[in-house]
Amino acid sequence: MLEKELLAKKVFPDKLLHLLGPVFFYEELKIPKEKYYQFITYCTFSGIFEQYQNDKIMLLIKTLKKEANIFLTLKNWMVPLTEN
Structure with missing residues (x-):
């Protein structure tokens, strides 16, 4: 069961895209x-x-829209990780 959930979370970004x-x-x-x-x-x-798992796609879209506004504001403050 745990392996199935971990796999679902791993492929989730591609499925959402x-x-x-x-x-x-x-x-x-x-x-x-x-x-x-x-x-x-x-x-x-x-x-x-x-x-996504519960097929609440409209709520998912609403959440993504809300979070996009915050993310776009935060991204200006994010410092990319660099290798030394």
């Missing part, structure tokens, strides 16, 4: 293409995985 499409993330949410996975990871703390 496939479900909503990259156009939704780029045009609707204004998330830069190179930040899609970072944004999805950021949003998992808002329950989007559970919303």
